[in-house]
Amino acid sequence: MPEDNxxxxxxxxxxxxxxxxxxxxxxxxxxRDDVMVGLRDLNEEWNDVQKEIKDVLTANDSVTDAYKQxxxxxxxxxxxxxxxxxxxxxxxxxxxxxxxxxxxxRERYLRRRRDDLEREKIRMERVMxxxxxxxxxxxxxxxxxxxxxxxxxxxxxxxxxxxxALALQFVERENKRLAREIHDGPIQQFAAALLSLEYLDGxxxxxxxxxxxxxMGRIKEQLQEAIGDFRGFLVHLQPLGLEKGLGRAIRRLAxxxxxxxxxxxxxxxxxxxDNFPSVLRSNVFRIVQEAISNSLRHGVAxxxxxxxxxxxxxxxxxxxxxxxxxxxxxxxxxxxxRGSFGLSNMIERIHFVNGTINIDSKIDKGxxxxxxxxxxxxxxGKN
Numbered sequence: 104m105p106e107d108n109x110x111x112x113x114x115x116x117x118x119x120x121x122x123x124x125x126x127x128x129x130x131x132x133x134x135r136d137d138v139m140v141g142l143r144d145l146n147e148e149w150n151d152v153q154k155e156i157k158d159v160l161t162a163n164d165s166v167t168d169a170y171k172q173x174x175x176x177x178x179x180x181x182x183x184x185x186x187x188x189x190x191x192x193x194x195x196x197x198x199x200x201x202x203x204x205x206x207x208x209r210e211r212y213l214r215r216r217r218d219d220l221e222r223e224k225i226r227m228e229r230v231m232x233x234x235x236x237x238x239x240x241x242x243x244x245x246x247x248x249x250x251x252x253x254x255x256x257x258x259x260x261x262x263x264x265x266x267x268a269l270a271l272q273f274v275e276r277e278n279k280r281l282a283r284e285i286h287d288g289p290i291q292q293f294a295a296a297l298l299s300l301e302y303l304d305g306x307x308x309x310x311x312x313x314x315x316x317x318x319m320g321r322i323k324e325q326l327q328e329a330i331g332d333f334r335g336f337l338v339h340l341q342p343l344g345l346e347k348g349l350g351r352a353i354r355r356l357a358x359x360x361x362x363x364x365x366x367x368x369x370x371x372x373x374x375x376x377d378n379f380p381s382v383l384r385s386n387v388f389r390i391v392q393e394a395i396s397n398s399l400r401h402g403v404a405x406x407x408x409x410x411x412x413x414x415x416x417x418x419x420x421x422x423x424x425x426x427x428x429x430x431x432x433x434x435x436x437x438x439x440x441r442g443s444f445g446l447s448n449m450i451e452r453i454h455f456v457n458g459t460i461n462i463d464s465k466i467d468k469g470x471x472x473x474x475x476x477x478x479x480x481x482x483x484g485k486n
Contacts, residue, residue, distance in 0.1 A: 138231045142224065149220045156213045160308060163206035170199035348376035349384045349418075350411055353391055357409065360395055366405060373412035379478065386452040387420065387476065390460070393449050394422040394472050402426020402470055413478060418458075421473040428464045 173196040180188035303322070306314045344351035350372040357368040377384075391409070398404040404426035411420045446462075449472075453460040458476035 135231060138227050142227050142231065145220055145224050145227065149217065149224065152213055152217045152220065156210060156217065157304070159206050159210045159213065160304075163203060163210065164308065166199050166202045166206060170196060170203060173199055344375075345384055345388055346381075348374070349379060349387055350375035350377070352384070352388050353409060353411060356388075356392060356395065357407075360399070364399055366399065366407060369406065369408040371408075371410040371412075377413070379418075383418075383456050383476065383478070386456050387418070387458075387474070390449045390452050390472075390474065391420070391422060397446075398422075398424040398426050398470065401429065404469070416477065418476040418478050419474070421471060423469065423471040425469045428466045428468045428470055430466065431462055431464055 173192050177189060177192035177196055180186075180192050303315060303318045306318060344355045354370060354372060354375060357370055360366055361368055395407060398407055402424055404424035406425045408423040409421070410423075411418075413419065450460060453474050453476070456476050458474055460472065460474040462470070462472050464470035
């Protein structure tokens with residue numbers, strides 16, 4: 104009876120929480136829809152302002168040409184001592200000058216308005232991202248609760264709760280890392296390309312073809328770099344070859360990093376295909392991925408040696424680089440301060456699959472990471 108009462112109360116809590124999550128999701132969806140409408144209106148106004156800027160520049164160029172022509176005619180009238188023509192040309196030149204000032208003031212206003220719109224767009228896109236992120240989290244929580252309602256016994260398993268919590272923690276950290284890298288990489292590159300295109304408009308209007316060609320080259324490099332970053336993100340999100348085997352995915356990962364960053368890889372892969380559980384492949388692969396990324400970003404490595412093998416009982420893998428190395432304790436503290444979880448993620452992932460990891464690094468001596476994971480069955484026949 105006490106247990107039935109406990110389960111009844113727990114189910115009631117779950118029901119209420121599930122209902123609250125549903126209403127919260129609806130509320131966030133409403134916010135997101137409002138933001139989408141606002142973004143659409145902002146984009147329309149931005150396009151209108153951008154078009155008007157171009158129209159103003161074109162009109163200003165025409166007025167400038169007319170002003171120069173009037174000044175030229177005024178000079179001719181002065182030489183001819185034609186005072187009536189002088190008065191007319193002087194008045195014309197003054198009128199064109201006032202128009203130029205008016206157009207320039209209009210252009211400055213429009214450019215300020217465009218900058219304000221761009222800042223507002225960035226703010227609303229940030230709100231859109233937060234709302235989408237929140238929707239995903241709420242829906243994930245809702246699905247987890249829904250799955251637990253039909254199986255209350257699962258709540259008695261501490262290991263199950265721990266595994267779920269740890270998996271969610273990994274997902275949350277990966278989302279934050281990916282969002283930060285997209286913001287620091289492609290978004291900045293596309294913003295720079297947009298500014299370059301605006302500058303290009305002015306060069307085309309001036310007819311400076313040499314400068315146009317140089318600027319086109321710069322824009323092409325910026326876009327190629329952004330495309331390369333996005334390809335890197337795709338490799339991170341969907342590792343190539345992982346469904347076939349850990350060794351194959353490691354080889355594809357090394358090829359991708361080698362092509363993009365020019366780093367040399369020395370691979371010793373005993374076998375590229377295996378029949379490991381996907382959770383084992385995924386976690387070990389993410390550790391390798393994090394280790395290579397750290398070697399490039401922090402260690403500035405030029406060469407990385409990866410050795411991978413497995414027996415019926417154990418998987419072993421090592422990543423050895425020729426980078427600058429680091430003080431492990433100080434590195435962990437610094438990572439915690441800046442909100443980076445690379446090292447802790449590696450340690451938690453290896454523990455998640457009941458493995459061990461050893462990180463050996465010395466200043467100017469490089470870094471070596473060695474991990475071992477038990478596989479197969481033990482002496483008692485357990486997986």
